[in-house]
Amino acid sequence: MNETDMLTHILEIFWIEKLRFTQYTINKIAAIPNAEYELSSPDRPKSIAWAVEQMVSFDRNFAFYLPLSLRFGTLFSFPPYKELDVEKDVEDIRDKFTPPAFPLHFLDISIDSAKLLNITNVNVSKEKLVKDWRLTLIRIEDRLAGLSEKEAFKKRYASLSGIHTLPGAINNSTEFCHFLWNRHAAPYLES
Secondary structure, eight states: OOSSSSSOHHHHHHHHHHHHHHHHHHHHHHTSOHHHHHOOBTTBOSOHHHHHHHHHHHHHHHHHHHHHHHHHHHHSOOOOOOHHHHHHHHHHHHHHHOOOOOOTTGGGOOOOOGGGOOOTTOOHHHHHHHHHHHHHHHHHHHHHHTOOHHHHTTOEEEETTEEEEHHHHHHHHHHHHHHHHHHHTHHHHHO
């Protein structure tokens, strides 16, 4: 039995990582004063707010393309992929973004459902964006929860970013968000 009790094992591995990074991001932006959150300057052309909005937008695109990809997949008989195919897809995504390791205490975040994303400490100015993000992730999670283990290994995800295995698609979303965070937020939080 897996932790989520609703996602197949292969999807759960990547989904929980996605949720952890989302919760980590929410926790961090909750602690950032609005002036710092919105700040951009000649040496900092993109604000933290811009980066988080891009992260949310990317996940909205994921939520949009997922049902289309799953329907598209029923029209064609793709052979099931193997765990080795998932590894290759994940490695290709990692090489595309070349992210550093996840932050300290990342694995201390315990979450197994998008519904459990904690947004209580987020101030009013950020609350709508964070609530929309949580609803987007709930929609993705509900769609993924309807897949059997066989479907999880057979269906493909197709979008403007390419064709991926479903675990790869989840990982692509996480890695893209991680890339944005590390480029446009993390360096400024330490300073």
